[in-house]
Amino acid sequence: MSQSIRALRFADKERVSVVDAQVPDPGPGEILLDVKAAGLCGSDLHYFHMTHEEMQHATQPRSPEMTPGHEIAGVVLSVGPGVNYPAVGDRVAVQHYSGCGSCETCRKGWDVHCEQASVYSLNRPGGCQDKLVVTAKDAVVLPESVSFAAGAFLACGATTAYQALKRSEVSPGGTVLVIGAGPVGLAVLTWARSLGLNAIATDPSPERRRFAKEIGFGDVYDSADFDILRWHSDKADVVIETSGNIHGRRAALAGVKTWGTVVFVGLGPGFELDPVPDLIMRQITLRGMFVFSVPLMMEAVREAAIRQVHLDPIITRVAGIEDGPAAFSDFANGSVGKTVIGWA
Missing domain, CATH: 3.90.180.10 (Medium-chain alcohol dehydrogenases, catalytic domain)
Known part of the structure; x- marks a missing residue:
């Protein structure tokens, strides 16, 4: 039937x-x-x-x-x-x-x-x-x-965000930089707050940044020429990249500290890195995450x-x-x- x-x-x-x-x-x-x-x-x-x-x-x-x-x-x-x-x-x-x-x-x-x-x-x-x-x-x-x-x-999206933080192995009290303040990025910020982490985000869209602030996330910055050291004393322990574009991926590597971890979540083509200065000399861990x-x-x-x-x-x-x-x-x-x- x-x-x-x-x-x-x-x-x-x-x-x-x-x-x-x-x-x-x-x-x-x-x-x-x-x-x-x-x-x-x-x-x-x-x-x-x-x-x-x-x-x-x-x-x-x-x-x-x-x-x-x-x-x-x-x-x-x-x-x-x-x-x-x-x-x-x-x-x-x-x-x-x-x-x-x-x-x-x-x-x-x-x-x-x-x-x-x-x-x-x-x-x-x-x-x-x-x-x-x-x-x-x-x-x-x-x-x-x-x-x-x-x-x-x-x-x-919301469990993808949770999984990204789990995969990052961020320590309690650590700093998380989120690239992209769309629904997944906002979910990362929400989970980070509930887990006692310090979280900030970037996004090129004024509307997305305004909305993020309206729902209680004040540390959301314009991704154009963003430099985390202008706002914080050190780079991030962990970066969660949700945008899936080349610029976001480059910003993720630029924003993570030595010994830090970057988790790539966003889907999209294109990204180049030089393993020696980008990873080896900085002891950076890169992780991909799918669902x-x-x-x-x-x-x-x-x-x-x-x-x-x-x-x-x-x-x-x-x-x-x-x-x-x-x-x-x-x-x-x-x-x-x-x-x-x-x-x-």
Whole structure:
């Protein structure tokens, strides 16, 4: 059996439409989710700017018939055969990479590196639709204190930020420089505050810098000609680079102290360094980071509840599915903060 639902689809280049679609009953190992929040991410924007032909020949090809939105949270409506967890009625967020479950990397929780992984919104439907079938093992139960919008954010950007700080191995009281004050960068600042770290950020956008200050982050500076030593007595112990561009990556190396660590998070081409002066002579550690494991997401959700990490202020717009096309357009035009497609 299947049910009629509403879904967002990429109708054409830079145009999203609401369409009628079908969702099946959950099969073995699956659950049916009543979607409550689906966050919009930079990767959704990547496809928003493509024609249907370009989508199908992209680095990560996708069908234009695939519902976007890989940041997903909702309530379990029903479960398929063999599912004991989660249960009907549970509030959950969904890790968007779903691996085979049996290979070595999946058994470590790193579905993101499974060679057979499917990805919500890429090669299976995403969360910008009323209801969605997901694999039960991808679901992480949300405490009542974590909103659905924050849960969707934790399904990608906010846990990416948490993982970046974990990978940096920054010591308590250390200084963190964040390159880029978009949603992921703001999430890094939010986590850093909750963990007792000193955090500052840079961004070229006056609107983003203004918004960061409005939600309580005063140490956000213009990235043009930024020199950390103008504002602080020493360079940063750790730099988290979220911009994904050449200038941001260069600024990350310039802003980290000797023996420091740089974590590259932002996706984008291009970067050159000279290993001797840039790394060897300064004892610098470079780390790349891509998404996160399911156990790490479970940890981030738990820590967000225990530490009362306030991610909701980063979310500036919650639009109903009928307003989804306008929300995508505003997001593409540079809206600050996090945009979420939400259901009451």
